[in-house]
Amino acid sequence: MNFPKDLKYSKSHEWVKQEGTQILVGLTDYAQDALGDLVFVNLPEPGDALRAGEALGDVESVKAVSDIISPVDGTVAEINETLLDAPETINQSPYEAWLIRVKDIFSEEDLMNAEEYESFCAAQT
Amino acid sequence: MKLIFELGTDGQGTDLLPECDVPKADPGPFARSSAVRLPQVSEVELSRHYAALARRAHGVSDGFYPLGSCTMKYSPKINEELASMREFTGIHPLQPEDSVQGCLEVLARCETMLCEITGMDSMSFQPAAGAHGEFTGLLLIRAYHKSRGDEQRRKIIVPDSAHGTNPASAAMAGYEVVNLPSGPDGCVDLDALKQAADEKTAGLMLTNPNTVGLFDRNILDITKIIHDAGGLCYYDGANMNAIMGIARPGDMGFDIVHLNLHKTFSTPHGGGGPGSGPVGCKASLSRFLPGFLPNPCGSRYSLKRPPNSIGDVKAFYGNFLVVLKAYAYLLELGKEGIPEAARNAVLNANYMMSLLKGHFQAAYDRPCMHEFVITLEQEKKTSGISAADIAKALLDHGIHPPTMYFPLIVQEALMIEPTETEPRETLEEAAKVMNQILDEAQKEPSTIHLQPLHTPVRRLDEVAAARRPIVCYEYPQE
Numbered sequence: 001m002n003f004p005k006d007l008k009y010s011k012s013h014e015w016v017k018q019e020g021t022q023i024l025v026g027l028t029d030y031a032q033d034a035l036g037d038l039v040f041v042n043l044p045e046p047g048d049a050l051r052a053g054e055a056l057g058d059v060e061s062v063k064a065v066s067d068i069i070s071p072v073d074g075t076v077a078e079i080n081e082t083l084l085d086a087p088e089t090i091n092q093s094p095y096e097a098w099l100i101r102v103k104d105i106f107s108e109e110d111l112m113n114a115e116e117y118e119s120f121c122a123a124q125t
Numbered sequence: 126m127k128l129i130f131e132l133g134t135d136g137q138g139t140d141l142l143p144e145c146d147v148p149k150a151d152p153g154p155f156a157r158s159s160a161v162r163l164p165q166v167s168e169v170e171l172s173r174h175y176a177a178l179a180r181r182a183h184g185v186s187d188g189f190y191p192l193g194s195c196t197m198k199y200s201p202k203i204n205e206e207l208a209s210m211r212e213f214t215g216i217h218p219l220q221p222e223d224s225v226q227g228c229l230e231v232l233a234r235c236e237t238m239l240c241e242i243t244g245m246d247s248m249s250f251q252p253a254a255g256a257h258g259e260f261t262g263l264l265l266i267r268a269y270h271k272s273r274g275d276e277q278r279r280k281i282i283v284p285d286s287a288h289g290t291n292p293a294s295a296a297m298a299g300y301e302v303v304n305l306p307s308g309p310d311g312c313v314d315l316d317a318l319k320q321a322a323d324e325k326t327a328g329l330m331l332t333n334p335n336t337v338g339l340f341d342r343n344i345l346d347i348t349k350i351i352h353d354a355g356g357l358c359y360y361d362g363a364n365m366n367a368i369m370g371i372a373r374p375g376d377m378g379f380d381i382v383h384l385n386l387h388k389t390f391s392t393p394h395g396g397g398g399p400g401s402g403p404v405g406c407k408a409s410l411s412r413f414l415p416g417f418l419p420n421p422c423g424s425r426y427s428l429k430r431p432p433n434s435i436g437d438v439k440a441f442y443g444n445f446l447v448v449l450k451a452y453a454y455l456l457e458l459g460k461e462g463i464p465e466a467a468r469n470a471v472l473n474a475n476y477m478m479s480l481l482k483g484h485f486q487a488a489y490d491r492p493c494m495h496e497f498v499i500t501l502e503q504e505k506k507t508s509g510i511s512a513a514d515i516a517k518a519l520l521d522h523g524i525h526p527p528t529m530y531f532p533l534i535v536q537e538a539l540m541i542e543p544t545e546t547e548p549r550e551t552l553e554e555a556a557k558v559m560n561q562i563l564d565e566a567q568k569e570p571s572t573i574h575l576q577p578l579h580t581p582v583r584r585l586d587e588v589a590a591a592r593r594p595i596v597c598y599e600y601p602q603e
Contacts, residue, residue: 039588040591062588063530064530088588
């Protein structure tokens with residue numbers, strides 16, 4: 001299981017990558033492994049408002065549909081449209097398959113660093 | 126095996142219809158540009174084709190079917206026979222009431238009995254299935270708040286263990302869904318519920334026993350919290366088999382109930398219907414019910430639309446023949462038999478859970494109701510054996526797999542509902558098979574990933590099936 005050091009992590013298994021004043025959000029390796037093979041991804045529209053702790057979209061695997069939780073309050077700047085036709089990219093390379101880019105961020109959930117997230121995952125029973 | 130379209134040769138078709146004896150009309154621009162291509166097979170080929178398909182399917186008549194949350198119990202065949210009687214099948218919904226008094230009486234009596242079982246005051250048989258019943262129930266909630274001028278109530282609270290149809294029905298009825306996290310015991314977290322319930326709350330949707338097979342002991346507190354906040358409580362009747370004749374949703378504080386007659390009350394299901402998801406409610410909501418209800422007028426019945434009805438949710442009176450089967454079933458079992466069936470459903474589930482203990486980990490280690498959930502989370506971590514592996518391996522033993530990966534709050538879940546109609550020997554045999562499968566897989570984990578070995582198709586590519594489904598046959602280019 002991979003936990004890149006340059007990312008921050010949420011308890012609902014999203015990763016956050018800071019890029020200037022904007023962030024990229026994706027699903028962690030742990031999340032894609034737990035979900036299994038993904039078959040669909042639903043993403044918001046650019047311009048949509050995001051609220052921390054609320055669903056920004058969802059992913060469907062062969063097992064179930066799961067919400068993707070926004071780690072921040074902000075606005076969707078861009079979505080990764082290539083995922084809509086190739087959701088398997090998230091399984092193959094979770095840290096390259098960013099879901100959305102967020103701008104105008106005005107508040108952020110408490111996020112974990114790689115080390116903290118790794119022990120958080122290990123404690124999940 | 127070949128598809129029906131790949132069978133037969135041109136000109137070999139069977140003439141099922143007599144020569145057309147009415148003048149042909151000219152459909153003008155709506156005429157087809159090419160002839161319909163129907164399979165050209167003889168009657169015997171057709172018969173063999175469907176017999177072969179039937180052999181490859183698995184139903185309750187073929188073997189054990191412990192599909193959790195689905196109540197795949199045996200439905201007595203005699204009720205099918207009753208529902209096939211010409212006197213019931215040969216009627217028309219627009220026939221004069223005087224000529225269908227017997228059928229109206231069936232509706233009225235079945236309503237009385239099911240209201241007695243659920244603790245409701247009236248019931249509409251119009252909804253055709255469970256989710257349709259949920260949607261109808263939510264429209265009743267909306268009509269109630271609207272009638273009071275209380276339209277700011279936009280939220281429906283749904284626990285995270287609920288059937289997926291609950292939030293879907295609420296969204297469909299125009300509500301905002303508030304997802305309520307379950308407590309560590311799999312039941313409703315009262316503090317979280319108090320936090321969520323407010324002046325914006327239209328109602329709560331709940332099953333009890335819940336989807337992990339546990340009876341929520343706080344049910345009276347739960348419904349009170351919602352009522353105190355001004356909301357209504359909706360009971361999803363999916364798990365009614367555990368409590369019918371013993372505990373009543375009406376007494377637990379629920380205002381609206383739906384039942385799945387095609388599940389709990391003697392209509393087989395899983396084959397695409399028809400089903401019946403009647404919605405019952407307390408007297409204060411009766412005036413909103415959809416459709417037409419049979420009212421006794423002296424010695425006869427007449428159909429009346431409730432005064433503030435939400436309208437129709439289906440044509441006419443719903444799937445009448447399914448109601449008829451439920452009525453026959455209720456008469457056959459009687460007031461002693463209905464609770465006995467529920468008690469045996471609970472006993473069978475607990476017995477089977479005890480037979481699996483020692484091998485499998487119960488998700489919640491306490492006596493269950495009509496179903497229970499086991500988790501393969503540890504096995505998945507230590508030896509790579511997943512819930513899906515156990516489910517697939519069972520196919521080789523002629524056992525339908527339990528429900529997998531549901532409820533979502535349990536990792537690597539298998540949800541087992543044996544039902545009351547299975548004899549003890551079947552439960553013992555199935556538990557033995559499951560325990561053996563796990564033992565062998567733990568000795569040699571690689572073998573289980575190859576199973577099933579003896580089914581017509583083995584492990585299917587579920588990802589490809591979901592991403593690129595091919596559901597239309599294309600004739601080869603000529």
